[in-house]
Structures are given as structure tokens and as C-alpha cells.
Amino acid sequence: MTKDSISTPTLKAADSRHDREKALLLRAYRLMCMSMAMTDKYEANRSICKYVHSTSRGHEAIQLAAGLLLQPCDYVSPYYRDDSMMLAMGFTPYELMLQLLAKKDDPFSAGRSYYCHPSSRQPDKPIIPHQSSATGMQVIPATGMAQGIQYLERSGLVQGEERPVVLCSLGDGSVTEGEVSEAWQFAVLKQLPIIYLVQDNEWGISVSSAEARAMDAYEYAAGFKGMERLRVDGSDFEESYQAMQTAIDYVRSERKPIVVHARVPLLGHHTSGVRKEWYRTPENLERHAQHDPFTKICQRLLEKGVQETVLTDVKSETNKYIASQFDMARLADDPDTSSVRDHVFAPTPVTEEQGVRYPRGGAKVVMVDAALHAIEELMREHPEAILYGQDVGGRLGGVFREAATLASKFGDERVYNTAIQEAYIIGSTVGLSAVGVKPIVEVQFADYIYPGFNQLVSEISKSCYLTAGKFPIQALIRVPIGAYGGGGPYHSGSVETTLLSIKGIKIVYPSNAADMKGLMKAAFLDPNPVVMLEHKGLYWSKVPGTQDAMTIEPDSDYILPLGKGAVVQEGEGMCIVTYGMGVYWAKAAAARYPGQVAIIDLRTLFPLDESLVFETVRKLGKCLVLTEEQLNNSFVVIRRAYSTTVFPLLGRASLHIRCAGFTGGTVEHGFRATDVAECRESSDVDSRDTELLIF
Ligand SMILES: Cc1ncc(C[n+]2csc(CCOP(=O)(O)OP(=O)(O)O)c2C)c(N)n1
Numbered sequence: 001m002t003k004d005s006i007s008t009p010t011l012k013a014a015d016s017r018h019d020r021e022k023a024l025l026l027r028a029y030r031l032m033c034m035s036m037a038m039t040d041k042y043e044a045n046r047s048i049c050k051y052v053h054s055t056s057r058g059h060e061a062i063q064l065a066a067g068l069l070l071q072p073c074d075y076v077s078p079y080y081r082d083d084s085m086m087l088a089m090g091f092t093p094y095e096l097m098l099q100l101l102a103k104k105d106d107p108f109s110a111g112r113s114y115y116c117h118p119s120s121r122q123p124d125k126p127i128i129p130h131q132s133s134a135t136g137m138q139v140i141p142a143t144g145m146a147q148g149i150q151y152l153e154r155s156g157l158v159q160g161e162e163r164p165v166v167l168c169s170l171g172d173g174s175v176t177e178g179e180v181s182e183a184w185q186f187a188v189l190k191q192l193p194i195i196y197l198v199q200d201n202e203w204g205i206s207v208s209s210a211e212a213r214a215m216d217a218y219e220y221a222a223g224f225k226g227m228e229r230l231r232v233d234g235s236d237f238e239e240s241y242q243a244m245q246t247a248i249d250y251v252r253s254e255r256k257p258i259v260v261h262a263r264v265p266l267l268g269h270h271t272s273g274v275r276k277e278w279y280r281t282p283e284n285l286e287r288h289a290q291h292d293p294f295t296k297i298c299q300r301l302l303e304k305g306v307q308e309t310v311l312t313d314v315k316s317e318t319n320k321y322i323a324s325q326f327d328m329a330r331l332a333d334d335p336d337t338s339s340v341r342d343h344v345f346a347p348t349p350v351t352e353e354q355g356v357r358y359p360r361g362g363a364k365v366v367m368v369d370a371a372l373h374a375i376e377e378l379m380r381e382h383p384e385a386i387l388y389g390q391d392v393g394g395r396l397g398g399v400f401r402e403a404a405t406l407a408s409k410f411g412d413e414r415v416y417n418t419a420i421q422e423a424y425i426i427g428s429t430v431g432l433s434a435v436g437v438k439p440i441v442e443v444q445f446a447d448y449i450y451p452g453f454n455q456l457v458s459e460i461s462k463s464c465y466l467t468a469g470k471f472p473i474q475a476l477i478r479v480p481i482g483a484y485g486g487g488g489p490y491h492s493g494s495v496e497t498t499l500l501s502i503k504g505i506k507i508v509y510p511s512n513a514a515d516m517k518g519l520m521k522a523a524f525l526d527p528n529p530v531v532m533l534e535h536k537g538l539y540w541s542k543v544p545g546t547q548d549a550m551t552i553e554p555d556s557d558y559i560l561p562l563g564k565g566a567v568v569q570e571g572e573g574m575c576i577v578t579y580g581m582g583v584y585w586a587k588a589a590a591a592r593y594p595g596q597v598a599i600i601d602l603r604t605l606f607p608l609d610e611s612l613v614f615e616t617v618r619k620l621g622k623c624l625v626l627t628e629e630q631l632n633n634s635f636v637v638i639r640r641a642y643s644t645t646v647f648p649l650l651g652r653a654s655l656h657i658r659c660a661g662f663t664g665g666t667v668e669h670g671f672r673a674t675d676v677a678e679c680r681e682s683s684d685v686d687s688r689d690t691e692l693l694i695f
Contacts, residue, residue, distance in 0.1 A: 021238075022304050026314075028068070028088075028237050029297050032060045033315045035084040036294060037322035038093055039268055042100065042115075046272050048330065050102035053115035056084040057268030059199050061293035062234030064088045065241040066167060066197060069248050073162040074126040075149070075435065077142040078169050080133060081199070083116045085169065089125050091118070093322055097329035104335040110343075110468035111335035119467035126167075129434040130463035130471045136174030137458050139196070140424055142166055143183040144431020144439075146192035150255070151386060151437055154413055165251040166194040166431075173204030175217045179454070182424040187257040188226035189419075195247050196221075196259045199234060201266035201288075206279035218261035227257055234262025235293040238300065265291040343465045344504055346472035346527040348562070355557035357514055365553035368402050368539035370513035371478070371532075374520035375403070375440060377556045379410050382438055385524070386414045389425055389442030389478075393417035399444060400480055400539055422448055427455030429475035429529070430463060439475055440524065446481035446533065447493040460529045461504030475529040476520075481509075482581055482628060484537035494628050496605055497635040499531055506562055507605040509533040511583040514551040515603055518560025526562065533605075535580045546584045565609035567616070571598035574622035577613055579605065582626040605635075 039055040056063050059081060067088025070076060078085050083096055098106040100115040108118045120128040129145070131138060146166040152158045174180065175198055187194055198217040202209040209216070221227045228250060232243035240262065247260050265288035269276045276285065298311060365373070379385045387406060389398075393416045397404030407415040418425055425441050426449075432439040443449045449456075464472040483492040499507050508523055508530060510516040516534070523530035538549040568583055573596035576586040583601045590597035600616055602609065617623045625636040 025301055028064045030314055031064050031087050033318040035060055037319045041322055041326050049100055051114045052271040052273040054081045054271045055268050056081050058265040060084040061237040062240040062262040065244045069244050070126045072124050073164040075145045075166045076126045076128050077138040080116050082169055093325040094329055101329055103332040109466050113466045119470055121470055130467045132458050134458040136177030136180050139180045139183040140427035141430035141459055142168035143187050144428030145435050146194035148432040148435035148437040163252045169197045172200035179423045182421040184224045186424055188224045191256050193251045193255045194257050195251055198261050199264050201264050203266055205270050221259040230260045232262050234264040235291040237297050343469040346464055348526045350522040350525050350559055350561045354559045356555040357558055358552045359555050362552040364550050365513045366540050367513045367516050367549050370517040374517045378524050385438040387440045388416050388418050390444045392442050422452035423455050426452035427459055430459050430473050433474045442478040445491050446479050446495045447490045457502055461502045472527045473529045474527050476524050477531045479533050480536050481533045482535040482537050500635045506530045509579045509605055511580050511601050512549045512551050514554050517554050518558045521559045522561050537581055545588050562604045563607035565603055565612045566601045568599040568601045571596050575616045575620045576624045576626055578626035581628050586626055
């Protein structure tokens, strides 16, 4: 083991500890036998294993050391090769096999996910949030857990002596992912209590370390000032145990980050589906075999005076035990297919509109302030709520002043700037949510949500479903959106269709101040991830025709559930279904036809108020869908629910209109608001029994 600056007593030095060490070695040996027997069992039964799987063969020593040293108060993000670590933390082979075979009682995902993709809230073990298959992507959520723990400790929201650490485990191949860098930057900047354990077997899949990197993880970590580092031979159990003890003690006492770089051989296949002999030479396999942790641990036990017969007895007992566990798991119930739709979302407590929307004598408020006041009231009531993002801290309070004054009211520990790292901003909410902090984060412009999209898709949206409801992600993600004030191609974008393609998140798009405040409250109280799209052109009602976005400010108790649209105005002849800025374009167009045009403001794009839309369309027979999105591939056209389910019944025309680049009263290209009405007239003339798409 080499180390930067930490000093510890050596394990082998103290004779008085001889028996304890022998017992520990024997314990590790037994677990190693178990995990090896599992690898063999799975290999022999590949045809009945539901998905591809990886096992820890070759990585056992470092994983067992880590798993044995973690405490129930700790948090862990194991990766797909960490089955030995899982055994050492106390999970049974049977539990792991239930996931391998996609069984109903799989304690991690109820049969929904691959082998060794754990998640757990068992009280006698470390907490494990959702683990995805995306290599390296767990580093941001895991760092978010350490960020949350630090906040809870510093704000006095946790009592007691426990000082939890976070262990984030990953392969060497994943360290080259850009998101690892965002997480490490944040961890060293904030000095978070986290151990990054990199298991370096010198392979990605078939990509060798020589092809993939100019430096290993230990060398790379040197660039992150403030990151402590350890190197260890991860095939030697005693050395691994000592290194992990050192690392865990350091983080538990110093509350600072550390990278442990463990060199390990890869003795098994990459996965059951990608076989080692396809891409590794006999020489390479032989070189790795020389570092087999099993050979090493046997050797050490013999040196310590353990009889060889004891070792062979343990091995054969373990083989029998694993065989019986596998037989049991194989016979366990498969999931009930009726449960396949369960757990996409956790139930929300907010189902009804509550509180006073328009208090008597109340003052009018612009939308941006309605949002600000909602956040302020939430943060006052919930000390576990924090707000962060680019420029939202005290100096500026957001580029739209949408978070102005919050840092001075709640302090820099609760409201702060982050670097330009959208992946971290979004993905860290997974970790914060797992430790019980309620994050409100901001992406500065909708156009820049894309670097965070991976976290939204790979980690956030799937967490509730793939943990069978154990880890819904409570995350409120504020995103200023839309065309306003000459923003141009990178500051005016609409992203709702792209967001709507993600199953497992909710999307809110208010069009006025009262809705903004009520929906912001519901979004925060929702246990699921909610993206709040906030139109920049409506923030101050400065765009001509958007004065109605200013409303009387609702009382602090006002909450508006997600998924309920509003009838903005009644009309007899047709309806316009829209949201956000579209509401004001619709009103302007409809003014030419008094009493004729009903306008529906969707307010939430997912969940969608389908019953309101369908009832209105059924009643009026003509519908126009209006959006600010770009011309091609908007959800209003992709989603043909209205035309396929409603219009065929009526034999009437449906009309989808999309206005691109419209910046409130002026025309960049595309339509003027009045074009909407003109299109309506043309549909009366010649579009009976057809669906008309107008570009
Ligand atoms: C983001 C992402 N890209 C690609 C893959 C496909 N993939 C699965 S494992 C793997 C190699 C990972 O290597 P490493 O991190 O060193 O872990 P090891 O399997 O060697 O333990 C790749 C490329 C993935 N799962 N996720």
C-alpha cells in the first residue's frame, strides 16, 4: 500500500491480535468461497439467468475488505461487479440470486433489474440507493449523498455520534467519463465525506488501459487538489483491509474525500455475454491468474497455522450451501405481470387544490416573484430544503433574479452557487434525496439542460421504478425557458418534447403567477422528480399581451396539484389547447371571435389533464393545439391521442398549429398570433373528416 500522507499502525505488527486476524481472514475466506461458488453456479446455469451478469471474480479481496468495514449508518454505491462487497455487507446469496433470476421477491428491484444492481434500506446494513448500469454515472449521485450528509451535519439536522461515510465503487474504465470529473471537483471543493474506490483490472470491456488512458485513477486524482489518495494491491485481503480501514477512518474522522486505487486481476468474463477468450490473450489471462486473491488468501491462512483440511471443508460446505440457495431461488415466484406498471412514481400527497388562491385585498405579483416567494415559504417551513445552481447564490440571486435575496435570508449553506456543471446539479439530487435533504436546483437556461440529461434519464427517472418504490427522487428542478428579449438560438429554446420522452419525471409549465406559486409548492411536496419550466417572457409580464400573467398573490397555504389543466376562457365553437406563452397568443387570437373560442391551459405537461382536454374536444368538436416549440417533432404532433381517440368518433377536423420563434408580438419567422384564427377559418372550409397539420 502506498499513501500520500496518512499514517496507520500495520495490521501484521501486533502479535496480540493474531487470533482476531486469523478469524477475520477465515471469515473473508468463507465469503470468497461463497462468491466464487456463485460465479461457477451462474456460469453452469447461464441459460436460466434472465439477463447478462458480471461477477467479482478476481476483485474479491478489496470488495470483501470494503464491505466488512462499512457500518449500517453508511451509504454505498456499489457497481455491477461488486457481488463480493454485497456478501460482506451481509446480503445473502439467496437475495442476490433472486435478482439474478428476476424473481418477485428480489429485495432490490422486485425482478426489474439486472444482477448486482442493488438498492436497500435494510436497517442493519448501509443504505444503497438505486444503481444503474451506466458506468461512472453513480459518482454524481454518490457525491450528492456526501453533500447531503455534510449539510445535515453542519445545520444540526442530525443528532448523535454517528459519522456516516459514503463509499462509491467503480471500475477503472469508468473514470474516464466526464461526469466523474464534475463529481470529484465538487467533492474536493466542498471537502465531502466520501471514498471513491476504483477497482482497476486494466480492462474496460475489450478496451485496454493502454488504449483508454494516459494515467490511472490514482494519478488522475492528483489533479484534484484536496483529494487524499491511497494505492493498494486489491488482490491481497490483508492489505486491502488495512487500506480500506485507513480510508474509512480518515473520512469518518476528517470528513474529507479520498480515492482508493486498487489493482485487481480480472479472472472471470466481462459479463456472461462477453467472454474473456474473445479478446484476451493467453498471456494476459495467465498474468492476471498469478494475482488470484483466492490463492493469496489460502497461502496466508496456511502461514497462520490453519490446517489445509479446514480450508477444503469450508470450501465444500460453501459449495453445497450455494447450490441449495440457488435451487431455492430458482423455485421462487416470478413477478406478477400485473405489477409491471407499479412504482413509476411514488404517490404524491397533493391531490386537491388547497388554500386561498386570491386572498381578499391581496396584491398583484409578477410570475418571477411568485416563484421566488414560493421557494422562500418552502425553505422557511422545510429546513431540509436547499437551493443551488449557477449564479443563484447571494452575489446575483439568479440571472433572472429568480432567487434574489434567498441567500441573505437562508445563508450560504442553504443557497449557493455551483460551477458550470449541469450533470452535477441535476444528478446530485439523487444522493441528496437518498439522505433526506430536499434539493431545489436550477438549470440556468433550458437550452443548457442537455449536459444534465444523462443524469435525468439514467439515474433520476428510473430510480423509483427500479428500486420498486424504495428510492423515489424528490427533486425540484427549476428551468427558465422560452423565447424572450433576443435570446437567439441558444437562449430561447423549448425543451418540453425532449423532456416528455423521459418516463419517470413530471413536467410543469405554468402561465401565470398564481399557478406558478401553487404548482411550485406541489412540485416541492411531490416525492418524485419535477421539472418546473418557467417562461422567461412571462416572468415580468413585460411582453405586450401578457399582463394577465401577473395575478393576485396566493396565500402561503395555497397548493395546486400537478396534472390539472384550467379553462382560461369558455367558448362555443372550438377550443385551443395550449400552455405557457401559448395561452397569451391564444387569447389574442380568440379576441376576434367573442364567445367562440375556449382556451385550455394545460399547466402540467406530465401528468396531462386528459379528461379536461378530451371532454372539451368532445363537446366542441374542433381543437387547435398551440405550442412555442420548433416545427419538427413536437409532442403536440407526435402525441396523436386527441386525433386518434377523439376525432374519429366525431368525424370532425382537428387542427394542430405550432408557432415557432414567436417572441411575444413580433414575428421572427412562422406565425403571428392572428394566423391562429385564420387557420381556424380554413379548417371550417375544407378539412372535414381530416386532421390538418399546419406548418
Ligand atoms: C455509460 C456507459 N457506457 C458504456 C457502457 C457499456 N459497458 C458496460 S461495462 C463497460 C466497461 C466498464 O469497465 P470498468 O469501468 O473498468 O469496469 P469493469 O467491468 O472492468 O469492472 C462498458 C463500456 C455502460 N454500461 N455505460
